[in-house]
Amino acid sequence: MMRIAINGMGRIGRLLFRRLIDRDDIELVAVNDIMDADNLAYLIKYDSVYGTFPGTITHQPGAIAANDKVVKAFRQDKPAALPWKDLNVDVVLECSGSFSTRAGAEQHLMAGARKVLLSTTGSNDIPLLVYGFNQHALSKEETIISPGGCMTNCSTHILYILNAIGIKSVQCNILHSYTSRQELVDAPHKQFRRGRSAAESIIPVEIDLQHSLERLLPALANKIASVSTRVPVANGAMADFTIQLQHDTSRQEINRLFATAAKNDYKGIIEYTEDPLVSLDIKGNTHSCVIDGTLTSVVGNHVKLIAWFDNEYGFTTRMIDWLPLMK
CATH class of the missing domain: 3.30.360.10 (Dihydrodipicolinate Reductase; domain 2)
Structure with missing residues (x-):
């Protein structure tokens, strides 16, 4: 099962949380954002566009509980300091908008994640791959990709x-x-x-x-x-x-x-x-x-x-x- 972390819990990060939490093939293991966990739990549960989350969302010390799953929640402004290695994270969904350069995204790799998927168009030295158009160009060796916006x-x-x-x-x-x-x-x-x-x-x-x-x-x-x-x-x-x-x-x-x-x-x-x-x-x-x-x-x-x-x-x-x- 692929182990996923989300960095940045804005509109895209929170919607990804909602959509990934109950997947059988993906385990959402952690999220990171500078906001308080209780505020984050509230914003995941109540969404002005998509309505109330169809399940239970609560916050615990250092975690968000969604239905019967517990997701670790961090408040770290430096991605390199996150415990991705200890959590065995396969892919970080970089949704903060603040680490879209290669040097920025590589902080997640330094922290132990295997790969990084941006939520925006990254700098020119990051492959720009649009699903349905050129996804076949992804090589196994590439660790950071941009899916465009x-x-x-x-x-x-x-x-x-x-x-x-x-x-x-x-x-x-x-x-x-x-x-x-x-x-x-x-x-x-x-x-x-x-x-x-x-x-x-x-x-x-x-x-x-x-x-x-x-x-x-x-x-x-x-x-x-x-x-x-x-x-x-x-x-x-x-x-x-x-x-x-x-x-x-x-x-x-x-x-x-x-x-x-x-x-x-x-x-x-x-x-x-x-x-x-x-x-x-x-x-x-x-x-x-x-x-x-x-x-x-x-x-x-x-x-x-x-x-x-x-x-x-x-x-x-x-x-x-x-x-x-x-x-």
Whole structure:
């Protein structure tokens, strides 16, 4: 049984805890975060997006008890000091966002963990591997990998499929729920817009999505531009792609391309729908992207494509998918 530890118990870390705790093939042995264990137990039990945990959650001295399992809970700000060797940890899920460089992630290896899976796009010297796209490139020798982020996991498959027709340029706007990197009330921030009240405005923010996509799809270098527009909802995202193709196409051709992909090679990764969805309908969806065929439009070689995704649940599904490959 694979032994897992989670470092960083924010939105992704807590959702992974909920999803892993009752798995038969995985043992969640420890978590680490700077917050008090009683506060952590409370936030795992009561979640404003996904509701109350369907079981029992309590805190004990140095541990969180979930159902009939006890998970050690540490409050250590230096990963190298964590007892991963003593706990025989196979993989650390690095979800703090603070150790996404190779030097940072290697602290978990120094502590005795065998491997590290980031919850974000890491530095350029860490392999960027998107499940469903290039997971076959993982070598047994690699000890630290990045699975990208939720936006990368949505976008990579879409652009790869469309590049079979030939892409001249891509403009991508990710309409995304607000995140902890924004402010509840107006406050100072080095990106001024991120400092504005997240629940009161539609807020454009700078992202580095194009950098990740160019690493994965080098043929599209200098052809991609991206922005994220944060909207006042707590969960869910809608990716709006405006793409100039090499050749004229049709709405029917584009929808058929993705409907076929969703049924075959990308089953479980891409979903295709013609239901009239809104963002709330995507909550808890496990796919990396859900193509909304009702919103596809084409003018000559200009394509507008819309894809929904649950930025938390879909992404944690991909992280869990990676674990069997990291044995």
